[in-house]
Amino acid sequence: SYVLTQPPSVSVAPGQTARITCGGNNIGSKSVHWYQQKSGQAPVLVVYDDSDRPSGIPERFSGSNSGSTATLTISRVEAGDEADYYCQVWDSGSDHVVFGGGTKLTVL
Amino acid sequence: EVQLVESGGGLVKPGGSLRLSCAASGFTFSRYSMSWVRQAPGKGLEWVSSISGSSSDIYYADSVKGRFTISRDNARNSLYLQMNSLRAEDTAVYYCARGRDCSGGSCYSRNDYWGQGTLVTVSS
Numbered sequence: 001s002y003v004l005t006q007p008p009s010v011s012v013a014p015g016q017t018a019r020i021t022c023g024g025n026n027i028g029s030k031s032v033h034w035y036q037q038k039s040g041q042a043p044v045l046v047v048y049d050d051s052d053r054p055s056g057i058p059e060r061f062s063g064s065n066s067g068s069t070a071t072l073t074i075s076r077v078e079a080g081d082e083a084d085y086y087c088q089v090w091d092s093g094s095d096h097v098v099f100g101g102g103t104k105l106t107v108l
Numbered sequence: 109e110v111q112l113v114e115s116g117g118g119l120v121k122p123g124g125s126l127r128l129s130c131a132a133s134g135f136t137f138s139r140y141s142m143s144w145v146r147q148a149p150g151k152g153l154e155w156v157s158s159i160s161g162s163s164s165d166i167y168y169a170d171s172v173k174g175r176f177t178i179s180r181d182n183a184r185n186s187l188y189l190q191m192n193s194l195r196a197e198d199t200a201v202y203y204c205a206r207g208r209d210c211s212g213g214s215c216y217s218r219n220d221y222w223g224q225g226t227l228v229t230v231s232s
Contacts, residue, residue, distance in 0.1 A: 097158060
């Protein structure tokens with residue numbers, strides 16, 4: 001089955017840039033979506049199809065995808081960005097939706 | 109405004125059954141694929157099942173295949189998850205989530221709206 005690998009945690013100071021990676025075999029050939037989940041809340045889609053943003057999501061959130069790694073980049077990080085972030089793909093090989101294990105973003 | 113409201117969670121004994129519902133509003137329900145995603149306490153998101161708008165395509169995670177059944181009633185704008193032979197490891201918050209207005213594999217990812225979740229606890 002297809003596996004997405006995320007670092008368990010990422011820490012960044014306010015105003016700096018956070019980069020959260022999502023590794024998978026030839027993930028560059030898939031469409032990657034990213035979700036933000038704050039404590040006790042439902043997930044929120046923040047980036048879809050590798051690099052597009054839903055309406056209402058700040059431009060500070062951006063994404064890229066190439067080769068074996070997709071990356072969610074959060075610029076000018078704010079305290080309110082502290083949350084768990086998950087990547088997601090559709091795996092046509094297994095006809096399954098796959099989530100990464102999640103990355104906890106801590107704002108120092 | 110798009111809204112998804114889950115119901116039907118609760119405490120059930122191992123081996124028991126439960127039926128979850130998700131009431132949708134604010135969009136043309138029949139056009140969209142829908143999914144169930146769960147989250148065990150303190151754990152990450154786990155995809156459970158997806159269904160196309162017409163119910164012609166249905167997919168299950170290996171962990172629930174043969175025990176859970178996803179269905180929808182487009183006339184009632186509702187999504188369901190029938191859960192049988194429940195195990196302790198099925199304990200989780202269950203979310204319903206909207207996919208894309210298309211059919212085909214990638215339509216089941218990119219979940220742009222989620223419900224607030226309903227808690228299922230499997231314990232004796």
